[in-house]
Amino acid sequence: xxxxxxxxxxxxxxxxxxxxxxxxxxxxxxxxxxxxxxxxxxxxxxxxxxxxxxxxxxxxxxxxxxxxxxxxxxxxxxxxxxxxxxxxxxxxxxxxxxxxxxxxxxxxxxxxxxxxxxxxxxxxxxxxxxxxxxxxxxxxxxxxxxxxxxxxxxxxxxxxxxxx
Numbered sequence: 001x002x003x004x005x006x007x008x009x010x011x012x013x014x015x016x017x018x019x020x021x022x023x024x025x026x027x028x029x030x031x032x033x034x035x036x037x038x039x040x041x042x043x044x045x046x047x048x049x050x051x052x053x054x055x056x057x058x059x060x061x062x063x064x065x066x067x068x069x070x071x072x073x074x075x076x077x078x079x080x081x082x083x084x085x086x087x088x089x090x091x092x093x094x095x096x097x098x099x100x101x102x103x104x105x106x107x108x109x110x111x112x113x114x115x116x117x118x119x120x121x122x123x124x125x126x127x128x129x130x131x132x133x134x135x136x137x138x139x140x141x142x143x144x145x146x147x148x149x150x151x152x153x154x155x156x157x158x159x160x161x162x163x164x
Contacts, residue, residue, distance in 0.1 A: 007066065012045075012160065015045065015066045019066070019096050021159065065096065065097040065106070075155075079142050081143060083139065111135050117160070117162070120157070120159070135143065140157075142156075
């Protein structure tokens with residue numbers, strides 16, 4: 001059974017493994033510019049950890065996923081598109097999972113259970129994440145740009161709102 005809990009500093013070595021494996025997997029499927037040059041690593045979770053926004057997904061005692069859920073993303077003000085709503089939201093960032101556990105969908109469903117409105121962005125070449133989002137009812141909204149080394153900062157944006 002999969003569970004979600006707050007991440008801890010003790011999880012950092014395993015989180016770094018997940019990030020390293022995710023970078024390798026993304027490169028193997030043609031997504032060579034989303035996560036590069038060792039980014040992200042566990043140190044980029046420090047602020048999220050201090051705000052109780054960094055989480056891990058576990059199968060028994062094994063960490064099989066990591067993600068951040070925060071209440072705001074500044075880059076979303078420069079969206080080339082239109083969000084479904086202009087209200088409070090949760091944003092998912094830094095999602096990485098081990099293969100074979102179903103952790104990606106489990107994490108998304110967990111966040112969707114906890115929040116009425118969720119926003120996400122990812123690289124256009126991140127087909128596995130886009131597939132999960134579309135399967136779970138997320139809607140393509142538009143494009144946002146991040147300042148990234150190498151200039152590949154374009155991210156496609158999706159959102160989901162709970163039906164009332």
